[in-house]
Amino acid sequence: MPEWSVSIECSEYHEESFTVTATMVLHTVRDEEQEESLQEKVMKKKYYCKNNKKKKQPPFSDCDTFKFSDYDCIGFDLDNTICRYKVGEIMRLEYDLIANYMVNRYGYEPELLLPLDDDIDFLQKGLLLDIKRGNFLKCSPTGCILRATHGTRPMFDDDIVAVYGKERVWEPVIDFMRTLNDHPVNGKTPVLRSFKDYFDMPAAVAMARAVDAQDNTEGGPAEEYDIWPDVHVAMCNMYRREHFRKDEGGFFPEVRYHPEKYIYEASDRLKRWLKAINEHTYTALISGSSIDYASHIARYVLGPDWREYFDIMICTAKKPGFFTMDRPFRYLVGPDDGDVVPTHKLRIDGTYSGGNWRDLQELIKQETGLDHPHCLYVGDHLAQDVLTPDKEGVDTVAIVEELAAEGMVGDRMEHDAGSDLMSTYWGSFFATDDDKSVLGVDRINTLYASVPLKHSRIAVPSLEVVARFPIRHQYEAFSQQTSGFFPGDPVILHF
Template identity: 65%
Template sequence: MLACSYKLESPVQSTPDKMVVKVDTIEQDDLMTNKIFKKKYYCKNNKKKKQPPFPSADIFRFSDYDYVGFDLDNTICRYKVAEIMRLEYKLIAEYLVNKYGYDTSLLLGVDDDMDFLQKGIIMDIKRGNFLKCSKDGVILRATHGTRPMTRAEIIEVYGKDKTWEPILFFKETMYDNSPECNRLLRSFKDYFDMPAAIACARAIDIDDRSPNGPPEEYDIWQDVHVALCNMYRREYYSTEQGGFFPELKENPGKYMYEASDRLKKWLMNLKEHTYTFLVSGSSIDYASHTAEFVLGEDWRDYFDTVVCTAKKPHFFTAARPFRYLNGHLDAEEVPLGDLRINGTYSGGNWAELLELVKIETGIDNPHCLYVGDHLCQDVLTPPMVGIDTIAIVEELAAEGMCGDPLEHDAGSDLMSMFWGSFFTTDGNNKVMGIDRINTLYGDIPIRSARLAIPCLEVVARNGIKFQYDGFSSESSGFYPGDPVILHF
């Protein structure tokens, strides 16, 4: 049960099936107010935090920030990626077969096609092709369905420059739903939607084998998209539908890791030093379930502010109102000026949250940081509104890092023999270091983040005042080491 500042008429008790919220008691409010006062006093009187200049681009320290935020899924909560993707594919395939009558061969296990998976693959929806692109929008490798395309086939379809106009638009914003890209392409950006690529590719293979031959245009994506969304419908957490939430509620240890004591201590040390916040796209009931498993029943104590159902990336750029929570449901809008630094809310927007931080810290231009795994929502977008970012890139551990033995438990599933390295594919082998990175998604941390790390556990090895090399013209921000492939 959460102990947060919610606007309710009376305490609400929890049940085993629903996460609901209890109003703070007077004693709890007094305790929280005392903690906030002490932190506010610290921030307002810490001249080092307020004095310019901010450290140069090639130096990074967590302790230099006035407000440090985290994503939940794949950041605070580290999933067992192989298990979660197999579950997701199973649920998508079952939905397509049972709801739309797709061929039952889709129900076959996904293991034979795991090599097809890679973060950042783009689907040409109407042609049924899957594309891996360079940071300049050039198609590096491609398949039709699951069948690899030759260089000659790529040129035949996309021209000798191996480019496609929608991708040239997409690479600027990484936004699938722009007028130039909508209904033409889909990018598979994280471990929650990557299995949908296999479902699409297999369905295209089935269409190609039909007696009538391949269609002129494929219309598979809209069905797969419905199946994908069906797993994650917000209300399904409480109604035990969709398959995904019931399975993770029943077997959390099969799909998630608990945070180490070292990481918990690091998070608490950070919160003692500065204000911290959690901004997640998940609803409060699922977020609470996840955070409690990862951090413990006291998970709420690790963050000052919590925002769920945040609708990133628009949380950072739009003006959606904050709402109070009535149990796990959204309640009335929070009036302007009524946000509390220790509150838990739904929806919202960065502009209002930033104004609150200015008031609490007494700093006109607070330095803010956000840590997340989604390279578009969490890494590319926040800098547009002045927030520094750290990219969680699990492929670092999967492919190996220079000078560090950390390995990924699902490394064999995240490394693709066909697509090649996440960071560089068919690049210039004479170039060493981060200049060799040439892939569209591999380039995002370099141009948008201060650091790129495989997981939070690696920074928990150090204190919050530890000095890292950040991305700059003079240094690499990959920590604890560059991807191995960049140096041979």
């Protein structure tokens, strides 16, 4: 059994900005039989690569087609990729904890304690917050504001123009679009916050309700709102390290003791598919979570032999910096980071913390004997797992659950939380107030839906859909002539 405990690093509040890094760490204990099995498997794969691939690398598929079997190394994200959460339940849990913290710690209005379901229509991935004005924006790939609210109240076209000009463009959005990074590189205080995944989307509702509450006071709407730092601290509080160890704080005890409420177990078909991938090529599990939490949920999703599905395991990867920076790999000493691992001592069957893509790629070169190995990363976070690695020369597969939520052409797959992920006010995740005369992927006009279109080979609602097919199955990839949405385009693009 693995020993596990969670740790979270939370930065100090500084100059009106607050940054939190969720860092969950574990000490994985493998018995000797498991260790020998993993090493034997890696050595067989290494022998195959050294004696076959080194002499002649298989030809790569055309740019408009995609096959998993083309790659010499495939990395997988854990949260919302290998581990599929029941996002409706996890978001309700997160909202309740944030709201309770804000009311009980900071004295915010009790209206925040109303159920998330009362404002479930407000939720959508990819919203941007104008922190000082308390406005939420949905933008196009060019930065144009498509729709907006002040708190939860819709802003009409005249309101948007009055605040942001007749072009409906806010300059910080233009800067943000280059990297989808909330924090300015010049060190200035952030004025914008994005809501990129199901772990921070509920905070948008808390912020919006708090803006509404302030507007309803005798003083009325404020010139500037100083609410977001409190919301951010409340999010940080959910992930404090000591809460996991002490069964406090709400979030970790819930997920730890009631995983069936919040997490899906992988199907046998997906397990067979992952094993087929691992037998064919080198695989890496690269997660921002620490080893204890990662090991805990991976064990629930894949079973006690979860470690055998991957060659190398990298926790606390701190993406997107993992792909762009040169942080060293570190050994794990129990749940904590240990000494720096010299690059020449990295092992393809190792378990490490931190690290960077360049050193991992050098390791893959050594193991395969290839000067330019084909590498792929699969993940759901459109900034950290899709846009950033693609800009660093790594092919990507985007996990986009909104495909199943909104429906796909030619496939009846449904999302269990589809109603939670569809918004009447914000409109489709893929196309909002769009040109109805345009059909297909050219109709996509939202900032976040354009990311997989530009920066991934294919986009799927979950790994379960690709597990229907052999790893050598050929998919249409995103290109000028073809769509990479699989198993089908979003329905809204065709009516």
